[in-house]
Amino acid sequence: MSSLLEVTGLCKDYRMGAETVQVLKGIDLAISSGTTTALVGASGAGKSTLLHILGALDRPSSGRVTYKGQDLFARSDRELADFRSSTIGFVFQFHHLLPEFTALENVMMPALIARKERRQAEQQARAILGDVGLEHRLLHRPGELSGGEQQRVAIARALILEPELLLADEPTGNLDAKTSEAIYELLVKIQKQTGISMVIVTHNERIAARMERVVRLLDGLILPCTTEEV
Ligand SMILES: Nc1ncnc2c1ncn2[C@@H]1O[C@H](COP(=O)(O)OP(=O)(O)OP(=O)(O)O)[C@@H](O)[C@H]1O
Numbered sequence: 497m498s499s500l501l502e503v504t505g506l507c508k509d510y511r512m513g514a515e516t517v518q519v520l521k522g523i524d525l526a527i528s529s530g531t532t533t534a535l536v537g538a539s540g541a542g543k544s545t546l547l548h549i550l551g552a553l554d555r556p557s558s559g560r561v562t563y564k565g566q567d568l569f570a571r572s573d574r575e576l577a578d579f580r581s582s583t584i585g586f587v588f589q590f591h592h593l594l595p596e597f598t599a600l601e602n603v604m605m606p607a608l609i610a611r612k613e614r615r616q617a618e619q620q621a622r623a624i625l626g627d628v629g630l631e632h633r634l635l636h637r638p639g640e641l642s643g644g645e646q647q648r649v650a651i652a653r654a655l656i657l658e659p660e661l662l663l664a665d666e667p668t669g670n671l672d673a674k675t676s677e678a679i680y681e682l683l684v685k686i687q688k689q690t691g692i693s694m695v696i697v698t699h700n701e702r703i704a705a706r707m708e709r710v711v712r713l714l715d716g717l718i719l720p721c722t723t724e725e726v
Contacts, residue, residue, distance in 0.1 A: 497678075499565075500661065500693050501550060506559035508545050519545045523559070529660075532687055532694045534704035537713035542566055543697045546713065549664045550585050550695060552576045554615035559584035581610060585654030585662045589669035591646050593638040593653070599625060599645075600634040603652045610657060617656075618657040624652040627689075628682060651682065655692075662686075664696040666701070680706055 508520040519542045525592050527533055527550075548554040549561065552568055561568045563583070571579065593602045599620055607617035617657055620685050625634055628648040638646050647667060654662060664683070668676035680703050696707065714717040 497565060498663050499526045500529045502562045504560045509555050509557045519716055523718055525718060527695060529693055530691045531709060533709045533711055534707035535695060535697045535711050536704050541713040542716045543713055546695050547663055547665055549627040551586060552580050554636050585659035587650050587654050587664040587667045589666040591650035593646060593649055595638050598635045598637055599630060599649045602649055603656055607656050621658055624655055628652045644673050647679055660693060662692050662694045666697055
């Protein structure tokens with residue numbers, strides 16, 4: 497299996513006045529194409545920080561990240577923004593849907609921003625909303641949807657540009673256990689159908705165990721009990 501992402505000696509520090517907080521302390525990690533990875537660890541371990549760097553939302557303080565063999569952070573901010581929108585789908589705990597737009601419009605939005613033709617964007621959005629089981633909720637606004645439905649819309653929105661990599665940060669953090677299970681089942685189904693690569697931050701060990709690989713972070717480092725690549 498070829499490596500999609502390779503992380504070597506990754507460190508991230510934050511300056512807090514006179515103090516420097518070391519959040520990531522030398523991460524080495526390879527993520528293969530078409531695999532699912534759970535990123536677990538205690539609160540404050542650095543999971544979100546690592547996920548944000550994998551998704552080129554933030555730059556490392558030192559170390560290297562390559563995507564398909566190319567140095568990610570040798571690119572300008574503009575190039576990174578293009579890379580993100582063409583390659584990566586993001587799902588966050590709080591879905592950040594636009595409240596005044598319908599489910600359909602929210603899902604179409606990234607395609608319209610990417611200057612896709614409106615009719616084609618709508619067709620694709622309808623199809624993806626169908627895939628996530630929301631064909632009967634197309635015209636509902638986020639406030640008229642349940643938490644689980646809102647997160648399905650957010651997943652559909654993350655997928656509309658057909659990203660190669662889906663990064664999710666506690667995507668079911670504010671949902672009940674049953675709804676969370678259903679969302680993860682959906683993510684696993686999407687992965688099998690599309691072959692997309694997924695990295696998901698979760699606190700839920702049961703859910704983590706459903707991923708092909710579990711990477712454990714402790715205090716800015718990867719624990720050796722992390723499961724190896726298959
Ligand atoms: N912008 C920032 N400035 C300063 N410190 C930060 C910043 N972002 C994160 N940190 C610190 O880095 C550490 C790791 O944060 P991060 O959000 O990556 O942890 P996490 O493992 O995702 O935690 P949680 O499970 O609680 O979301 C925390 O101690 C946090 O306070």
